[in-house]
Amino acid sequence: MAGKTGTSRWLAAGFTALTLGFGAGGIAAAHAETSLMNVSYDVTRELYKDINAGFIAAYKRKSGETVSIRQSHGASSAQALSVLQGLQADVVTMNQPNDIDLLAEKGQLVPANWRTRLPDDSAPYTTTMVFLVRKGNPKHIKDWDDLAKPGVQVVIANPKTSGNGRYTYLAAWGYRKQHGGTDAQALDFEKALFRNVPVLDTGGRGATTTFTQRGIGDVLVTFENEVALMNSGVGGGNFEAVYPSVSLLAAPPVSIVDKVVDKRGTRKEAQAYLDYLWSPAAQEIIAQHHLRPRDKNVLAKHAAEFKPIKTFTVEEMFGSWQKAQQTHFSDGGTFDQIIVDRK
Numbered sequence: 001m002a003g004k005t006g007t008s009r010w011l012a013a014g015f016t017a018l019t020l021g022f023g024a025g026g027i028a029a030a031h032a033e034t035s036l037m038n039v040s041y042d043v044t045r046e047l048y049k050d051i052n053a054g055f056i057a058a059y060k061r062k063s064g065e066t067v068s069i070r071q072s073h074g075a076s077s078a079q080a081l082s083v084l085q086g087l088q089a090d091v092v093t094m095n096q097p098n099d100i101d102l103l104a105e106k107g108q109l110v111p112a113n114w115r116t117r118l119p120d121d122s123a124p125y126t127t128t129m130v131f132l133v134r135k136g137n138p139k140h141i142k143d144w145d146d147l148a149k150p151g152v153q154v155v156i157a158n159p160k161t162s163g164n165g166r167y168t169y170l171a172a173w174g175y176r177k178q179h180g181g182t183d184a185q186a187l188d189f190e191k192a193l194f195r196n197v198p199v200l201d202t203g204g205r206g207a208t209t210t211f212t213q214r215g216i217g218d219v220l221v222t223f224e225n226e227v228a229l230m231n232s233g234v235g236g237g238n239f240e241a242v243y244p245s246v247s248l249l250a251a252p253p254v255s256i257v258d259k260v261v262d263k264r265g266t267r268k269e270a271q272a273y274l275d276y277l278w279s280p281a282a283q284e285i286i287a288q289h290h291l292r293p294r295d296k297n298v299l300a301k302h303a304a305e306f307k308p309i310k311t312f313t314v315e316e317m318f319g320s321w322q323k324a325q326q327t328h329f330s331d332g333g334t335f336d337q338i339i340v341d342r343k
Contacts, residue, residue, distance in 0.1 A: 132212075
């Protein structure tokens with residue numbers, strides 16, 4: 001009996017300790033398991049890997065709480081559709097406003113005024129579209145006109161699925177209009193350009209892989225940061241960056257996904273995460289990833305890297321993103337006409 005009593009006491013004490021430990025650990029585990037899902041566009045993998053590490057450390061110092069962050073990357077418009085269809089994104093960090101507007105208009109996942117909730121129309125950095133050519137630039141590609149010349153193969157992401165491709169399309173259209181072209185002439189220019197596109201990858205990183213690893217094409221058109229990343233990375237000696245005379249300003253926006261954070265109870269952490277993007281520390285990370293930071297001091301520090309380039313905005317050239325979407329990328333829009341005429 002004494003043995004059984006001793007065993008019972010040991011079991012009871014162990015159970016009590018286990019219960020207390022589980023209770024304390026449960027609180028810690030709750031903090032440890034507070035996670036955010038950031039659904040982002042194709043070419044931000046490296047950026048957010050570093051942003052996330054910086055935020056997790058800063059948030060731990062400030063609050064004592066641990067947050068983990070999961071990432072999802074893909075073609076921007078396809079990612080937005082995934083969120084609309086139920087992917088539980090606490091935040092979205094897309095490359096064009098249309099993709100967040102979709103969440104507001106079709107799913108009421110964010111409010112219509114989402115742009116006003118953070119500085120700079122909720123865009124923590126800017127970039128633009130530039131060219132990556134093969135070493136020595138054998139096709140002598142200097143400007144947008146060269147992309148439409150016979151015998152030049154151009155690698156561009158699909159504008160129907162990728163914000164990267166959409167920016168490229170709109171940059172080329174705007175270039176022709178700024179050089180005295182009519183809308184009809186701009187359409188003809190786009191048709192000539194897309195006849196030179198051998199494959200339409202669904203996202204920007206896929207287009208980069210097609211050009212740099214599969215060896216397809218004479219020129220890749222993509223975001224400045226992606227060109228800088230490829231040009232300075234392994235195999236960078238095989239490529240050269242070319243800046244056109246004018247290009248389209250890209251201001252990739254971010255937003256909390258309100259319905260998700262309110263359901264999951266993660267609004268506080270999600271807000272802190274997006275606020276962090278404007279901090280000097282995050283702006284420095286942004287600059288190191290070849291994106292143009294909003295912080296003037298950080299931008300000045302990296303001024304030598306960012307070559308001056310004349311840019312125009314979607315609003316200046318097309319009136320609004322909504323108008324550009326409707327005219328060019330909706331079913332039956334100009335891009336559909338171009339694809340029909342490609343063959």
